[in-house]
Amino acid sequence: MCQKKTQRFLDKTMMPSSSEINMLLGNEAVERLTKLETFLHNNYDIIRELKFPFGNNYGWGYKYSHKNKLLCYVFFEKDSFTVTITIGKSEVQRLSQELNNMLPKTKELWENRYPCGEGGWVHYRLEDDNELLDIQKLINIKRKIKHK
Secondary structure: OOEOOOOEOOOOOOOOOHHHHHHHHHHHHHHHHHHHHHHHHHHOOEEEEEEOOOOOOOOOEEEEEEOOEEEEEEEEEOOEEEEEEEEOHHHHHHHHHHHHHOOHHHHHHHHOOEEEOOEEEEEEEEOOHHHHHHHHHHHHHHOOOOOO
16 A cells, blocks of 8 residues: 555555545546546547656556657555656747646746756645646647647
8 A cells, every 4th residue: 555654656566456546536636647548548549558657756657648658647645646747858949838728826837847957747645626727728839739
């Protein structure tokens, strides 16, 4: 199971089951994750993989890719989850144009991102549906929605 201190799945040798993930997330976060996955499935050719990608600070999470392009990671937490998304050099200008239409929290997270070249990594702990809309905008900036 997860460690109580950080309330994530931090044991790389123990892959969590779907029911363990849902129990940790709680009903509200499960509903929010379902909404995110619906958005992803409706707009991209999604591949979802359960991964332990970055070591012990992040733990287990879902990696979402469109074809071979990483869209985001979702790391499971007690009663929530964090979406980790990287904005590359070629996406910074599109993000700059959208930032004024986003929540103050989103702007602050971008300003305080983990830098990587001209872009960087944003770690966004989702706590309500308005934040989910901003995550959807960030994903759309990263990869345009496919046309049906």
